[in-house]
Amino acid sequence: MSQLVVMKFGGSSVADADRIKNVASRVTAKRKSGHRVVVVVSAPGDMTDDLIEMAEKITDNPSGREMDMLLATGEQVSIALLSMAINEKGVEAVSLTGPQAGIFADAVHTRARITDIKPTKIFGELKKGRVVIVAGFQGLNPNSDITTLGRGGSDLTAVALAAALKADVCEIYTDVQGVFTTDPRIVPEAQKIDRISFEEMLELAGAGAQVMQPRSIEVGKKFNVDIHVRSSFTEDEGTLITAEVPRMENVVVSGVAYDPKQAKVTLRNIPDRPGVAARVFGPLAEEGVNVDMIIQSAPESGKNDISFTVSRGDTKRAMKLLDSVASQLKAEHVVVDDKVAKVSIVGVGMRSHPGVAAGLFRALADGGVNIDMISTSEIKVACIVKEDDGPKAVRIAHKAFGLDKPHPKGK
Amino acid sequence: MSQLVVMKFGGSSVADADRIKNVASRVTAKRKSGHRVVVVVSAPGDMTDDLIEMAEKITDNPSGREMDMLLATGEQVSIALLSMAINEKGVEAVSLTGPQAGIFADAVHTRARITDIKPTKIFGELKKGRVVIVAGFQGLNPNSDITTLGRGGSDLTAVALAAALKADVCEIYTDVQGVFTTDPRIVPEAQKIDRISFEEMLELAGAGAQVMQPRSIEVGKKFNVDIHVRSSFTEDEGTLITAEVPRMENVVVSGVAYDPKQAKVTLRNIPDRPGVAARVFGPLAEEGVNVDMIIQSAPESGKNDISFTVSRGDTKRAMKLLDSVASQLKAEHVVVDDKVAKVSIVGVGMRSHPGVAAGLFRALADGGVNIDMISTSEIKVACIVKEDDGPKAVRIAHKAFGLDKPHPKGK
Numbered sequence: 001m002s003q004l005v006v007m008k009f010g011g012s013s014v015a016d017a018d019r020i021k022n023v024a025s026r027v028t029a030k031r032k033s034g035h036r037v038v039v040v041v042s043a044p045g046d047m048t049d050d051l052i053e054m055a056e057k058i059t060d061n062p063s064g065r066e067m068d069m070l071l072a073t074g075e076q077v078s079i080a081l082l083s084m085a086i087n088e089k090g091v092e093a094v095s096l097t098g099p100q101a102g103i104f105a106d107a108v109h110t111r112a113r114i115t116d117i118k119p120t121k122i123f124g125e126l127k128k129g130r131v132v133i134v135a136g137f138q139g140l141n142p143n144s145d146i147t148t149l150g151r152g153g154s155d156l157t158a159v160a161l162a163a164a165l166k167a168d169v170c171e172i173y174t175d176v177q178g179v180f181t182t183d184p185r186i187v188p189e190a191q192k193i194d195r196i197s198f199e200e201m202l203e204l205a206g207a208g209a210q211v212m213q214p215r216s217i218e219v220g221k222k223f224n225v226d227i228h229v230r231s232s233f234t235e236d237e238g239t240l241i242t243a244e245v246p247r248m249e250n251v252v253v254s255g256v257a258y259d260p261k262q263a264k265v266t267l268r269n270i271p272d273r274p275g276v277a278a279r280v281f282g283p284l285a286e287e288g289v290n291v292d293m294i295i296q297s298a299p300e301s302g303k304n305d306i307s308f309t310v311s312r313g314d315t316k317r318a319m320k321l322l323d324s325v326a327s328q329l330k331a332e333h334v335v336v337d338d339k340v341a342k343v344s345i346v347g348v349g350m351r352s353h354p355g356v357a358a359g360l361f362r363a364l365a366d367g368g369v370n371i372d373m374i375s376t377s378e379i380k381v382a383c384i385v386k387e388d389d390g391p392k393a394v395r396i397a398h399k400a401f402g403l404d405k406p407h408p409k410g411k
Numbered sequence: 412m413s414q415l416v417v418m419k420f421g422g423s424s425v426a427d428a429d430r431i432k433n434v435a436s437r438v439t440a441k442r443k444s445g446h447r448v449v450v451v452v453s454a455p456g457d458m459t460d461d462l463i464e465m466a467e468k469i470t471d472n473p474s475g476r477e478m479d480m481l482l483a484t485g486e487q488v489s490i491a492l493l494s495m496a497i498n499e500k501g502v503e504a505v506s507l508t509g510p511q512a513g514i515f516a517d518a519v520h521t522r523a524r525i526t527d528i529k530p531t532k533i534f535g536e537l538k539k540g541r542v543v544i545v546a547g548f549q550g551l552n553p554n555s556d557i558t559t560l561g562r563g564g565s566d567l568t569a570v571a572l573a574a575a576l577k578a579d580v581c582e583i584y585t586d587v588q589g590v591f592t593t594d595p596r597i598v599p600e601a602q603k604i605d606r607i608s609f610e611e612m613l614e615l616a617g618a619g620a621q622v623m624q625p626r627s628i629e630v631g632k633k634f635n636v637d638i639h640v641r642s643s644f645t646e647d648e649g650t651l652i653t654a655e656v657p658r659m660e661n662v663v664v665s666g667v668a669y670d671p672k673q674a675k676v677t678l679r680n681i682p683d684r685p686g687v688a689a690r691v692f693g694p695l696a697e698e699g700v701n702v703d704m705i706i707q708s709a710p711e712s713g714k715n716d717i718s719f720t721v722s723r724g725d726t727k728r729a730m731k732l733l734d735s736v737a738s739q740l741k742a743e744h745v746v747v748d749d750k751v752a753k754v755s756i757v758g759v760g761m762r763s764h765p766g767v768a769a770g771l772f773r774a775l776a777d778g779g780v781n782i783d784m785i786s787t788s789e790i791k792v793a794c795i796v797k798e799d800d801g802p803k804a805v806r807i808a809h810k811a812f813g814l815d816k817p818h819p820k821g822k
Binding site for chain 2: 063081
């Protein structure tokens with residue numbers, strides 16, 4: 001049956017002429033089998049980094065508008081070259097920048113949100129039988145300026161386009177085979193997941209799985225766009241991220257996520273009075289430092305400890321902000337442990353299976369792994385452990401929930 | 412007095428961060444002295460060539476539309492970086508692509524013509540006190556596609572913008588000091604010309620002077636835009652190309668142009684009957700081979716010789732086209748001499764001074780230079796000579812008309 005398919009290729013897939021030709025082959029094969037095809041591409045290889053480096057030689061503080069003007073050229077190079085490569089194979093193709101494709105975004109430069117998609121032009125080109133190549137990562141803001149969508153922006157373009165076009169599927173081509181039960185570099189027995197629900201994928205991505213940014217999965221969930229994560233190098237099916245995943249009852253945990261680059265910050269002995277948490281976390285939020293887990297110890301003689309985790313890359317910024325806060329609050333001192341990692345298990349099955357968290361804690365204890373902090377959601381249990389214990393903890397969790405054996409396939 | 416100034420910088424002026432900062436200094440100085448400033452820039456250094464090379468690795472036959480999509484990124488990089496550099500110096504700047512700047516062009520990809528400029532956006536930004544940086548070489552065609560203007564396109568953008576904005580002057584910054592009486596590499600005594608008329612400059616450019624493409628000068632002439640060609644590296648005044656150049660009566664010749672890369676093609680013994688010239692030159696024109704001088708010898712027993720000159724780079728293409736024509740016309744043979752050069756003298760003073768051509772011929776003869784072909788216009792005399800005689804012929808002509816002494820300044 002003829003479908004409307006959105007195919008998205010990342011920067012490494014279009015890094016040089018040979019890879020671009022390879023992408024062109026996949027796209028033309030899809031088109032020749034009768035499907036209507038819209039392709040979304042990122043900037044080639046390191047081009048975005050090169051452009052950022054050029055800007056850094058000019059100024060430490062580029063305006064967001066000009067940065068977007070600069071960075072948007074990367075995807076424009078990709079779409080032109082890919083369109084040429086597809087034309088060369090005898091299939092008509094046409095490239096469109098984000099603005100030409102009717103992608104509208106808000107005015108927040110360098111990390112805009114898509115506000116609307118008007119796909120008239122795309123539908124017009126599809127009707128002419130053409131493959132439409134759209135620049136990922138960019139849109140037009142209300143001032144008619146080019147904006148970029150920030151990290152994972154091309155995935156977002158692809159999923160949002162698939163929603164606007166009511167595409168049958170959005171295929172995300174990557175350098176991995178799909179979504180795995182955990183990182184195969186840590187657990188060689190990790191299994192490729194055939195189907196996973198949006199909410200599980202969201203939790204996995206939020207907990208450190210690198211395959212896709214949460215923003216795109218949110219859009220997929222909101223507009224019910226089936227997302228097929230698959231390899232650019234093989235024809236094998238990858239992982240379908242979708243709304244409903246019928247599963248055998250006994251599948252409780254779908255995957256183990258691992259984030260080795262965490263840091264734990266503790267404010268010791270701060271006064272236990274209302275408003276303290278706001279004073280601590282307000283400035284962090286304003287500066288865009290993402291705080292993950294937060295633990296406040298039981299008060300003892302009117303004093304508290306507050307611990308929280310941040311991405312390790314944010315540690316310095318967080319400390320700078322906290323130094324003044326801590327002295328204002330008369331906290332005794334601020335302690336940083338930047339040698340911690342986060343291990344999380346995710347599965348919708350947890351809802352109907354009590355005791356999953358306890359099972360994880362026991363397995364880790366049996367394996368001699370000490371848990372430092374814990375946070376849970378309805379379908380996730382996350383533990384902070386010593387960085388050195390991280391890979392071991394991942395292996396234990398992966399095995400404890402039977403993920404190292406081929407899944408009984410959901411149909 | 413506060414002016415509206417268009418400043419144009421070529422690719423070598425924005426080839427790296429230091430040069431971009433240097434351009435930013437010039438622009439901010441101009442702005443700070445109270446002028447309103449619009450800047451036009453080309454792609455940085457070799458970027459256009461690099462992009463073409465990338466395309467060549469993909470296909471031998473890229474569509475013009477996709478080539479334009481690709482090449483337009485070069486100028487977009489320049490405008491973003493230059494805008495950042497100007498902002499960094501504390502002067503507000505905003506970059507605009509050709510389409511954003513309201514530059515409309517026809518649908519002929521890779522060598523479009525500007526059809527219209529709607530400067531509303533530019534005037535709006537100028538009103539806010541901003542320096543406006545416009546991408547040269549590009550415009551929007553009637554299909555809302557990006558087109559590029561071909562060789563010399565950024566100069567054209569600058570002059571056309573100056574016309575549309577009714578700017579006081581269009582400054583073209585180059586790596587030379589201005590327009591010289593001839594190429595100083597050949598004649599060290601060559602003098603910088605302070606003022607020159609559009610028509611003289613057109614003839615000089617058409618005859619091989621490299622400073623500016625004739626297209627831009629034509630637009631300057633049509634809309635009476637003063638064009639100031641000057642150095643990016645010094646503050647010295649360059650050459651003003653303008654409508655009226657009052658001169659001392661005795662200045663007859665303004666400059667000597669030299670084009671060393673010419674080839675002469677001769678078709679021997681073709682029948683002398685109507686339509687032959689059309690059969691010869693029609694196919695050349697269709698394929699975009701520019702024919703310069705044409706000489707048809709007096710018929711002899713119903714047979715003719717036709718000689719003409721082309722740019723040496725076009726010789727192969729011309730020969731290919733002529734081979735079939737020649738055999739159809741039963742020409743005896745086609746002879747190519749690709750070791751010829753063109754030396755031209757240009758000056759509006761010729762109109763009122765008869766005998767200028769004769770003076771040139773005598774001077775060349777006295778110097779032992781043989782003239783192969785001659786063509787004249789109202790303000791130009793051009794001679795084809797042996798390539799080896801070229802530089803000598805230039806020196807002779809330059810001296811014969813007193814150009815090696817400082818001009819009596821026109822005021």
